[in-house]
Amino acid sequence: METKILVHVNGEAVYVDKGVFLSEITLGEKPCGGNGKCGKCKVIATGKLSPLSETERHLLSSDERENHVRLACMTTVIGECEITDVYRTRDLQIATNTALPDFALAPSFERYGVAVDIGTTTLVAQLYDATGNRLAETARLNPQTLWGADVISRIEAAINGNDYALSASIREAVDDMLLTLSNSAGIEARLIDGVVITGNTAMLYLLVGESVEPLSHAPFEAKRLLHEEIPAAELSLSALSAHTPVYLPPCISAFVGADVVCGLMTLALSPGEAVLFADIGTNGEIALWDGTRLTVCSTAAGPAFEGVGISAGMRGESGAIDKVYIEGDALCVHTINGEKARGLCGSGLIDLLACLLDREILDESGFLEESPYAVADGISLTQKDVRMVQLAKSAIRAGIDTLLCRSGLTENRLTAIAIAGGFSRFMDVQNAVKIGLLPSSSATKATVLGNAALNGAALLLLNRSSRDGARHLSRCAQMADLSNDPTFKDLYMDYMLF
Numbered sequence: 364m365e366t367k368i369l370v371h372v373n374g375e376a377v378y379v380d381k382g383v384f385l386s387e388i389t390l391g392e393k394p395c396g397g398n399g400k401c402g403k404c405k406v407i408a409t410g411k412l413s414p415l416s417e418t419e420r421h422l423l424s425s426d427e428r429e430n431h432v433r434l435a436c437m438t439t440v441i442g443e444c445e446i447t448d449v450y451r452t453r454d455l456q457i458a459t460n461t462a463l464p465d466f467a468l469a470p471s472f473e474r475y476g477v478a479v480d481i482g483t484t485t486l487v488a489q490l491y492d493a494t495g496n497r498l499a500e501t502a503r504l505n506p507q508t509l510w511g512a513d514v515i516s517r518i519e520a521a522i523n524g525n526d527y528a529l530s531a532s533i534r535e536a537v538d539d540m541l542l543t544l545s546n547s548a549g550i551e552a553r554l555i556d557g558v559v560i561t562g563n564t565a566m567l568y569l570l571v572g573e574s575v576e577p578l579s580h581a582p583f584e585a586k587r588l589l590h591e592e593i594p595a596a597e598l599s600l601s602a603l604s605a606h607t608p609v610y611l612p613p614c615i616s617a618f619v620g621a622d623v624v625c626g627l628m629t630l631a632l633s634p635g636e637a638v639l640f641a642d643i644g645t646n647g648e649i650a651l652w653d654g655t656r657l658t659v660c661s662t663a664a665g666p667a668f669e670g671v672g673i674s675a676g677m678r679g680e681s682g683a684i685d686k687v688y689i690e691g692d693a694l695c696v697h698t699i700n701g702e703k704a705r706g707l708c709g710s711g712l713i714d715l716l717a718c719l720l721d722r723e724i725l726d727e728s729g730f731l732e733e734s735p736y737a738v739a740d741g742i743s744l745t746q747k748d749v750r751m752v753q754l755a756k757s758a759i760r761a762g763i764d765t766l767l768c769r770s771g772l773t774e775n776r777l778t779a780i781a782i783a784g785g786f787s788r789f790m791d792v793q794n795a796v797k798i799g800l801l802p803s804s805s806a807t808k809a810t811v812l813g814n815a816a817l818n819g820a821a822l823l824l825l826n827r828s829s830r831d832g833a834r835h836l837s838r839c840a841q842m843a844d845l846s847n848d849p850t851f852k853d854l855y856m857d858y859m860l861f
């Protein structure tokens with residue numbers, strides 16, 4: 364009997380026969396019946412696969428080919444491989460936060476309302492009733508991942524003629540999530556009479572069909588800052604009645620979007636308090652409330668903490684090493700769902716570097732004494748990986764300290780530090796302090812918010828008047844341009860060290 368081959372589909376292990384087509388494993392539509400004609404059965408696949416066929420060369424753009432996009436009906440499994448099926452409707456294990464801050468219930472809808480966060484990587488949506496009860500929740504990968512993992516590659520893909528396809532894909536995904544939510548709550552989707560959709564500026568521009576071209580070059584102007592209510596039909600959300608209002612919260616700038624405004628809405632920014640908010644992702648968005656003023660900035664941290672660009676890096680899926688700790692003399696790892704270790708996700712990477720610093724296998728300059736360093740069976744950390752983390756953590760930390768410096772504050776004056784971002788929920792704050800990602804007072808002052816953008820969107824859904832607060836926040840925020848800031852440059856060099 365032939366041995367089965369291990370294939371990971373969206374992090375889930377499945378065993379298949381050699382030679383099966385990816386379309387037999389994935390769940391996406393096959394409009395041409397798998398005949399290599401429509402080019403719709405796209406998946407992201409890496410590993411041991413059949414070589415790119417002529418049909419794929421013809422139907423896939425060079426952007427897509429670079430991003431490991433394949434046509435599922437034209438590609439067969441040769442050996443171990445990994446497939447990202449962005450159309451797979453199985454709910455992902457994505458961190459959502461359960462607790463909303465205290466607020467007065469004054470919904471922006473009469474029967475049912477939905478809050479959606481369009482993340483660059485993941486989409487999350489929640490259905491509420493008018494009493495504020497959460498009835499259902501759903502999450503999936505952002506299908507735009509087919510055009511690239513980060514915002515910049517999506518903007519480039521849009522400029523290269525994929526703008527309509529990018530818009531259509533996000534609209535279809537949101538529409539489908541509305542149906543999934545209503546099905547799981549046992550209600551008619553047409554009874555949903557209010558929706559709030561948040562996201563970063565580029566994601567919302569692609570949703571509404573606004574050109575992202577101005578976001579691609581200096582002076583990086585976002586002319587349309589949203590805070591708009593748009594009828595569902597204009598966004599092709601056919602699950603809803605045509606006139607259902609869809610509210611898009613305000614953005615602050617090209618790189619500080621409505622997701623940050625929503626995150627900030629979940630915090631108490633009172634006079635006299637000094638609050639730091641850091642959303643750690645591919646772009647680190649940082650905001651500082653100094654008691655009277657709000658200053659925000661965005662730093663290009665790179666995708667290291669999302670597991671991208673790290674030799675054994677991966678998203679926080681089954682089999683990802685999410686925790687590393689020392690027990691006695693041994694370096695121990697924990698994986699998501701207890702599966703065999705397949706790679707390192709952001710939280711595991713931070714823990715690992717902290718442990719290696721403790722053991723003096725990694726020095727202050729970032730020199731790794733044993734490179735590659737074996738972490739688990741088949742998983743190693745290289746010197747280049749350490750450099751990637753140094754770049755990411757110094758961008759975020761230098762951004763934090765530059766804002767503090769501009770406000771004339773020291774970290775001791777901060778009353779609270781709020782950390783947002785998908786992977787932050789699993790992050791060990793002490794270890795993040797140890798590697799220099801976060802200021803040392805985070806160990807006592809930091810609160811990890813998880814998906815703060817979604818919580819903020821839910822707040823704007825369940826309390827209509829808080830939209831005025833969001834507008835006010837976005838208007839009074841001052842953008843700090845770090846690109847030519849000498850303080851930022853100096854700090855950036857300093858924080859390259861551990």
Ligand code: FES
Pocket residue numbers: 392393394395396397398399400401402403404434435436437
């Ligand atoms: S299903 Fe049409 S190309 Fe694959």
